[in-house]
Amino acid sequence: MSEVNVPASPQQLPVQSAQKTRNKRPLRIALFGFGTVGSSAARILVESKPRGLELVSIFNRGVERKRVDWVPSSVIWSEDAEAVLASDVDVVVELAGGLEPAGNWVRKALETGKSVVTANKKLIAYQGVELERLAASKGGHLKYGAAVAGGIPVIPALEQGLAGDRIERIEGILNGTCNFILSKMEEGAEYATVLAAAQAKGYAEADPTEDVGGFDARAKLAILMRLALRVEVDPEEIVPRPITEVSAVDFSYARDLGCTIRQVARAEQDHGSVAATVGPMLVDLHSPMAWSRGTENMVIFSGHYGGDVVFSGHGAGGHPTAVAVVSDLLALAHGSRRVEVPSAPARVSAEFEVPHYIRFLVVDRPGIVAAITAALAHEHINIRAIVQKPGYPAHALPFVVTVEPCKSSALQRALASIRTMDCLLEEPLDLQMLE
Amino acid sequence: MSEVNVPASPQQLPVQSAQKTRNKRPLRIALFGFGTVGSSAARILVESKPRGLELVSIFNRGVERKRVDWVPSSVIWSEDAEAVLASDVDVVVELAGGLEPAGNWVRKALETGKSVVTANKKLIAYQGVELERLAASKGGHLKYGAAVAGGIPVIPALEQGLAGDRIERIEGILNGTCNFILSKMEEGAEYATVLAAAQAKGYAEADPTEDVGGFDARAKLAILMRLALRVEVDPEEIVPRPITEVSAVDFSYARDLGCTIRQVARAEQDHGSVAATVGPMLVDLHSPMAWSRGTENMVIFSGHYGGDVVFSGHGAGGHPTAVAVVSDLLALAHGSRRVEVPSAPARVSAEFEVPHYIRFLVVDRPGIVAAITAALAHEHINIRAIVQKPGYPAHALPFVVTVEPCKSSALQRALASIRTMDCLLEEPLDLQMLE
Numbered sequence: 001m002s003e004v005n006v007p008a009s010p011q012q013l014p015v016q017s018a019q020k021t022r023n024k025r026p027l028r029i030a031l032f033g034f035g036t037v038g039s040s041a042a043r044i045l046v047e048s049k050p051r052g053l054e055l056v057s058i059f060n061r062g063v064e065r066k067r068v069d070w071v072p073s074s075v076i077w078s079e080d081a082e083a084v085l086a087s088d089v090d091v092v093v094e095l096a097g098g099l100e101p102a103g104n105w106v107r108k109a110l111e112t113g114k115s116v117v118t119a120n121k122k123l124i125a126y127q128g129v130e131l132e133r134l135a136a137s138k139g140g141h142l143k144y145g146a147a148v149a150g151g152i153p154v155i156p157a158l159e160q161g162l163a164g165d166r167i168e169r170i171e172g173i174l175n176g177t178c179n180f181i182l183s184k185m186e187e188g189a190e191y192a193t194v195l196a197a198a199q200a201k202g203y204a205e206a207d208p209t210e211d212v213g214g215f216d217a218r219a220k221l222a223i224l225m226r227l228a229l230r231v232e233v234d235p236e237e238i239v240p241r242p243i244t245e246v247s248a249v250d251f252s253y254a255r256d257l258g259c260t261i262r263q264v265a266r267a268e269q270d271h272g273s274v275a276a277t278v279g280p281m282l283v284d285l286h287s288p289m290a291w292s293r294g295t296e297n298m299v300i301f302s303g304h305y306g307g308d309v310v311f312s313g314h315g316a317g318g319h320p321t322a323v324a325v326v327s328d329l330l331a332l333a334h335g336s337r338r339v340e341v342p343s344a345p346a347r348v349s350a351e352f353e354v355p356h357y358i359r360f361l362v363v364d365r366p367g368i369v370a371a372i373t374a375a376l377a378h379e380h381i382n383i384r385a386i387v388q389k390p391g392y393p394a395h396a397l398p399f400v401v402t403v404e405p406c407k408s409s410a411l412q413r414a415l416a417s418i419r420t421m422d423c424l425l426e427e428p429l430d431l432q433m434l435e
Numbered sequence: 436m437s438e439v440n441v442p443a444s445p446q447q448l449p450v451q452s453a454q455k456t457r458n459k460r461p462l463r464i465a466l467f468g469f470g471t472v473g474s475s476a477a478r479i480l481v482e483s484k485p486r487g488l489e490l491v492s493i494f495n496r497g498v499e500r501k502r503v504d505w506v507p508s509s510v511i512w513s514e515d516a517e518a519v520l521a522s523d524v525d526v527v528v529e530l531a532g533g534l535e536p537a538g539n540w541v542r543k544a545l546e547t548g549k550s551v552v553t554a555n556k557k558l559i560a561y562q563g564v565e566l567e568r569l570a571a572s573k574g575g576h577l578k579y580g581a582a583v584a585g586g587i588p589v590i591p592a593l594e595q596g597l598a599g600d601r602i603e604r605i606e607g608i609l610n611g612t613c614n615f616i617l618s619k620m621e622e623g624a625e626y627a628t629v630l631a632a633a634q635a636k637g638y639a640e641a642d643p644t645e646d647v648g649g650f651d652a653r654a655k656l657a658i659l660m661r662l663a664l665r666v667e668v669d670p671e672e673i674v675p676r677p678i679t680e681v682s683a684v685d686f687s688y689a690r691d692l693g694c695t696i697r698q699v700a701r702a703e704q705d706h707g708s709v710a711a712t713v714g715p716m717l718v719d720l721h722s723p724m725a726w727s728r729g730t731e732n733m734v735i736f737s738g739h740y741g742g743d744v745v746f747s748g749h750g751a752g753g754h755p756t757a758v759a760v761v762s763d764l765l766a767l768a769h770g771s772r773r774v775e776v777p778s779a780p781a782r783v784s785a786e787f788e789v790p791h792y793i794r795f796l797v798v799d800r801p802g803i804v805a806a807i808t809a810a811l812a813h814e815h816i817n818i819r820a821i822v823q824k825p826g827y828p829a830h831a832l833p834f835v836v837t838v839e840p841c842k843s844s845a846l847q848r849a850l851a852s853i854r855t856m857d858c859l860l861e862e863p864l865d866l867q868m869l870e
Binding site: 040050151153154156157159160163164165166288291303305306307308311312319320322323324326329330331334335336337338339 | 475479483485580586587588589590591592594595596597598599600601723726738740741742743744745746747748749754755757758759760761762763764765766769770771772773774775
């Protein structure tokens with residue numbers, strides 16, 4: 001068993017009629033980007049030799065410093081994107097990332113009837129609908145199984161095995177960097193220390209904003225929302241909350257509440273209204289979300305008929321992501337057609353009705369709790385618990401109020417009123433609690 | 436959003452060329468079996484009206500007592516299987532279960548070029564390879580996403596998203612009845628009590644042998660082995676161990692070892708040799724397997740490139756299983772083609788190299804531990820721990836030995852020698868420990 005999935009007899013497996021007939025010749029593949037994922041994808045193609053797939057060219061800027069000896073000499077190394085796009089390859093595998101120039105390459109490939117496989121979540125989140133239309137109109141295909149949750153096959157699962165359900169809710173740990181940082185902070189480490197460790201291990205960028213700010217996760221959430229909830233949303237309408245707001249004291253209070261903290265991407269649809277958000281949230285220590293540690297990803301889809309289905313595994317990394325890329329290539333080679341999903345444009349609100357954790361940091365004096373609870377009561381928000389652990393100084397006292405499920409908008413009104421109190425040393429931190 | 440996944444424009448989605456051209460008419464569906472899953476599948480088809488699918492007939496024995504008022508009057512209710520098979524339906528959905536007469540219906544349908552969607556794990560485990568060949572030769576398709584793990588899309592995930600990997604190991608909780616029983620026993624209940632409760636809830640049959648004996652799980656494991664490890668095996672070669680061997684004392688000792696007990700179906704492939712087994716095993720309390728409670732299923736695939744991917748959810752029940760059936764129907768309607776898996780016949784051994792838990796029940800006397808450890812040492816098996824909890828009577832004393840990873844065959848030789856000891860009140864119970 002030295003080969004990955006190959007057709008028993010590729011001649012019997014016609015490719016899509018919309019593509020050129022090539023029953024007996026393999027799909028000719030150009031790889032754009034020879035970084036971590038690109039070299040892993042090449043590695044699988046070279047080592048496993050999946051029948052029906054042929055790597056013919058590799059594009060990268062400054063390609064000479066990328067050249068490796070384990071790639072067959074038949075493969076052309078090039079730094080001329082236009083020349084590779086104009087060549088007779090069947091599929092462009094775009095692994096450069098970012099909106100441009102990757103988007104330009106993808107459009108050019110699709111316009112000439114080529115198919116595209118990409119791991120580019122940003123491009124798909126912002127332009128996926130339009131690119132899929134372009135692909136369909138020119139007879140090519142666009143596949144992006146690697147764009148969300150890397151090696152965990154959530155996109156094929158949505159397109160195939162869950163197609164018969166009606167998904168009502170998505171909850172996901174979609175960013176491995178944040179999960180690494182938060183699961184280390186859970187063990188007692190401080191944010192700055194863990195970030196430095198993550199950077200040293202290559203889990204976090206020098207500028208970590210894209211990850212810790214929630215921008216990466218919201219792009220992935222927007223893609224899942226289209227496939228699962230069937231809504232086309234502008235990712236910019238999903239307002240992310242950075243995990244940098246969370247500090248060690250929050251993990252301490254979370255533990256007392258039987259919880260820990262994860263960056264969760266969350267969306268739900270109810271009677272046509274769509275809500276989505278990304279940010280740090282409290283998750284029950286006994287829930288699947290809390291099991292997810294290190295750079296793992298996890299996605300939970302809640303179906304109207306099938307209930308909850310949980311997926312977890314390596315959401316990033318060269319090899320896991322490359323598995324998704326090669327799987328997409330095999331699906332193209334075998335003429336597998338996705339179950340098309342009808343989606344419609346929709347606006348996104350941030351209105352959830354869930355319990356919240358609110359942490360205050362105050363200069364202690366009499367009447368603070370009375371004032372805060374009065375502000376909450378004014379918005380008809382019921383308090384679940386008030387927790388104040390001993391051992392903190394009165395001049396910088398953290399304490400926590402948890403509230404029963406309430407509308408996000410009502411809580412924001414209460415917090416606007418609370419924010420006027422002059423005893424607050426910093427903005428109150430409100431986090432959704434997943435149940 | 437009152438519809439499940441439907442094609443945006445079904446005219447643009449040609450069905451497989453091998454089937455009759457019916458670009459503008461929906462797939463005509465005959466349902467065989469109107470029990471829990473059959474009525475749930477009909478419910479989704481009727482409620483969600485997925486475009487491209489039309490329920491035209493329902494076969495069941497004694498069909499009059501099955502008739503319900505929410506099925507459209509256009510649907511024909513029949514107890515004449517031959518007549519339905521001879522009609523102009525495109526797809527037979529077989530939900531009767533068992534080898535016959537279900538197998539006969541499936542063969543007849545495939546022989547006339549119809550496609551078949553089935554949830555019949557036994558039929559697919561024993562005759563799947565032959566039936567897929569029959570389908571291919573007649574231009575129809577055989578889909579069985581509902582046969583393993585019900586509502587969890589493990590089969591589509593294997594066929595699509597993991598196709599680019601080389602799966603080396605499968606570990607699964609594939610039988611909800613056993614998982615319900617064992618996770619209740621973990622809380623302190625006795626087997627007989629929990630079985631009665633499971634029967635009352637409809638989670639267990641009057642004769643539970645198929646489930647608790649491991650026969651149901653091994654059929655599912657054989658199916659996963661073909662798709663994931665690409666080996667065609669005779670399910671009878673997988674020797675199941677019944678969960679009835681486990682008693683309350685084992686849960687107590689397991690907890691002391693930081694573990695609990697689950698029925699696990701397990702297979703691995705290493706340098707062409709294939710090992711598989713089904714039975715109760717010790718799983719770490721912090722592992723995904725231990726999180727799986729109640730009737731949930733869980734499957735973990737370990738890929739050479741992608742590492743571990745975990746799936747969990749509702750493995751049985753009408754609605755979750757029906758989601759898998761309707762998803763398969765949508766895939767047929769959209770002409771989705773699976774990535775074909777080349778598989779080859781293989782023999783199955785029960786030879787694993789893993790740590791074991793061995794529980795003895797003895798009439799206490801000096802020299803027992805010395806004799807047991809000598810027998811283990813003779814087979815070069817290293818002892819990890821010897822645990823004897825206080826509070827048991829000397830005339831029926833349970834104690835536990837755990838051993839470092841050793842070959843199953845070596846352990847069986849040691850146990851054959853140990854079994855000759857006259858102090859044993861019953862057969863020693865040896866369980867694999869998952870790490």
